[in-house]
Amino acid sequence: MTEAEQLLWSHLRGKQLLGLQFHRQKPLGPYIVDFFAAAAQLVIEVDGCQHLEEEQCKGDAARDVSLKEQGLMVLRFDNRQVLVETTAVLEEIFRMCQQRANPPAPL
Template identity: 50%
Template structure:
């Protein structure tokens, strides 16, 4: 799935990778290199004007890591609806949840990945 990415998005994505939060870094260490039972994830991926924190294209699963600024955010609801319309499922986790319970978060993600064929 190759798409043309505007230059400003490409630059912004690179800076987001460098300035990742603790939670994003912890989760990336668990997901990278197909470590989660062979599922391949990418991080900070531009897609149709959005930047996805993590995505597994094979399973059509997007994982978003949210801070307090995302609480009851209507833009996130619209974004999730758009991604759902494109055939993606979206899981959202709070930063604190990942930091305190990384194993539980990974089990939730794995369960969703294994249910991707249903």
């Protein structure tokens, strides 16, 4: 794991966030995602600088579309965001988990 992934994992493991179980390096179809919370159908990717390259961006976009077609939400953060803006990253993850793990009851 990268330093950013280690930091994020230290906040996600052990059901620390809303009691949700997160998995790391989780196989989902042909992909292995960085972090996954099944109860929220949420994928979290932590990207290094190689994800800024054009070919990698295209691959990431195709991967995100495929995961979204499976009903999953994909959140992407770069290493810098995780390392420098940790609180903001965790707040976004918290917000998405709260929305997706506890959807409003149908009318």
